[in-house]
Amino acid sequence: MSATTETPHTSEAQGMAIKAKTQRQLVVRRFFRHRGAMVGMVLFALVFVLAFSSIGFGPLPGWWKHSYDVTGTVIAGGRPTLTVWPFSLGEHPFGQDNLGKDYFALVMRGAQISIIVAVMIGLVSTLIGTVIGALAGYFRGRVETLLMRFTDVMITIPTLVIAAVVGMIAGNLGPYFLAAMLGVITWTGVARLVRGEFLSLREKEFVEAARAVGTPAKRIIFKHILPNCLGVIIVSATLAISSGILLESGLSFLGFGVKFPDTSLGVLINEYRSAMTVRPWLFWWPGIFIIAIALSVNFIGDGLRDAFDPRQNRVRG
Template sequence: MPEPLLLTGAPRQSRSQLRLAMRRFVRHRAAMAGTVVLVLVFGASLIGPHFTPYGFAELTEDYSQPPSAEHWMGTDAIGHDLLSQVLRASQKSIQIALVVAALSTFIGVLIGTVAGYYRGWVDTLLSRMTDLVLVVPVLAVLLAAANSISQRGGNWFLVAILIALFLWPTVALVVRSTVLSLREQDFVQAQVAIGASDVRIIVKHLIPNAVGPIAVSATLLVVTAILLESSLAFLGFGIAPPDTSLGKLVAVGQTASSSRPWLFYFPGVVLLVICLCVNFVGDGLRDAFDTRRSGGRA
């Protein structure tokens, strides 16, 4: 016997809205351009080191050389090939950003969904915990903790986990408000009436219908993670040598920006391009999932 339409309409509508959102996203030129550039940068950072003649930690006999046919981005004061360093730095910065976005989004969705669905004392407790994390001076705490990580070898994965533990509240607040609204919808009340479990309602109905705000929040976390990691590296904390990141390269190049500008501008431009492209993707996702912005167009 087929399932009543009342109980299946919401998931089908959610899938239909997702397809329409993807169509609107593909038509967003800036978002698609940003996506292509990000794919190219990430692909180059992963594949490029296998084709460059020098390793990122390898020392050449060319010291402080400007860009040339042999060293496309020049070299630093001790002979590192800057192109190899930028590729390695981009790889680490993007890896950290993706880990931070994934972990922060998971924590934020879990806490926000539970708080919005159960309400009452559960919502109060989780909301106060979220507020507590929000008022913490993030950069000061990160500096203290990253210093300890640097002294233990500067593992990039530990840096990513550390940053993620302070970025999830923004996702939790967005998800909580979305779930509070969805909870009162007829399709959720119908599931409650037939005795569906809380887990089924959350996983099958609430989270799929909140995918738009979740995706936009996750995209914004990528930019925040890159900038936070770059700030830590700029101040000399986080990833330890011989490994590197874009923020560390910018910090090193700043001191020589007048005499050897390539050391500062090449990693700085790559960092700027990544952040701009992620913002373009975020704008595209927001417009795609917000039918009021798109005018309801498919």
């Protein structure tokens, strides 16, 4: 008869795994009990599905019969045919623009580009900010001084000003390149948050123990410290996406963002801002979608922040 001996190391590893699993379950439960986050998720999902399924994306076809780049005859002054009761989309639910293009298809294309650009800005800025913040917070000394002084210089430059310069240079190269360049200049907030987390965690006992046994710095950063910063990083990424769509809309409104022949919600507002008094639907529809996307992402970020915060003992409902 053989007996199984459980070493202290194995017992400690199992205990950490159980604790991590319990913490994940607690975070998920807190998030799904947050009403604002649930409303934000539903709203964002509706906008996302409507935008990408209606007119299609890339090789995937959509269910809407009109295309955003096909002109036509302006019918009834281009007024919207959407009716709430009895519900009916009609031929052109959001109306038509000056060239007879279906405005519903145009707004859906604008929403697609705005969402893609915002998500890319959030991901790129979070990646860069995480790397810079982690290096500055862990290594300290000259590395921290160099990286944080560079961060301070970037912070002193107004974001809209430098984004406008980037937009003038990168706008004609397509929305994806524009989004990547905007992400390169909007990482400073994430870097400062991640640095603060690393400064706190690098002094913890588990990090000191890892150093004592000769664990390489790379492994300590990625296996020990970074997993404990995921909450801050995920919340920062969510809020960066919300800021990204507002930044892109603002730049496109000023003429420094997405360029013809493509479009975005900000471009549509810029093109038809003069029609607000005579044909207000050309201004309000893209504005409504900008507000809906920004608010829904903010609600999701608020729910994630409350879920990851260990000081929360209840979830606001």
